[in-house]
């Protein structure tokens with residue numbers, strides 16, 4: 098389903114400024130629970146669990162929705178990458194960082210906590226801006242949100258690109274890899290957190306380590322997923 102149709106299905110107006118954004122934020126606050134991220138307990142996010150109203154709604158009343166609201170869970174790839182950035186702050190400290198496919202904003206929040214001088218979070222899902230606003234405020238950090246895809250753009254003024262769990266869909270994975278390798282060729286460090294999704298890169302990456310990431314059976318088929326942090330190498 099097209100992402101903008103999610104908003105229609107929920108009876109909400111398109112995301113934007115002012116009242117629409119407040120309604121999105123109310124929607125998230127009322128249907129999620131502030132919960133620590135399992136692998137990154139220093140960060141709390143507004144999350145859906147099997148127990149929340151949101152989960153029942155997506156499973157039943159809102160059956161036209163994707164059954165995995167991307168902004169409502171810390172995905173395994175994002176958890177591993179956020180952990181890696183917090184454990185290795187020298188990767189981002191004092192640098193300008195972009196978080197591609199930010200979802201809840203987890204990786205962007207980790208980069209900000211690790212000392213990045215500027216963090217820009219990109220996502221095409223209309224709910225993500227509201228989720229990022231709520232989650233950044235709760236965690237006491239500042240992140241700029243851009244509601245667009247940066248794929249193929251020059252990304253001026255950015256030193257590091259982070260991407261949590263973006264190899265689940267063929268077209269996006271392929272375009273991200275072409276773009277990311279070109280950025281790496283210009284000296285921009287590109288790191289991805291990946292639990293071995295279907296379209297993960299099989300070559301041209303440096304393995305920076307792995308974590309066993311606790312996940313939820315609400316979105317995965319396992320409770321623990323081995324998840325790698327990969328650095329894209331230039332072509």
Ligand SMILES: C[S@@+](CC[C@H](N)C(=O)[O-])C[C@H]1O[C@@H](n2cnc3c(N)ncnc32)[C@H](O)[C@@H]1O
Pocket residue numbers: 167168170171172173174175176197198199200201202203204219220221222225245246247248260261262263269
């Ligand atoms: C599986 S979620 C991962 C979210 C977060 N990084 C994490 O690990 O928890 C993937 C995210 O990528 C976003 N996305 C997909 N295609 C995109 C594009 N072309 N540009 C920006 N974001 C995109 C989706 O809307 C979704 O929020």
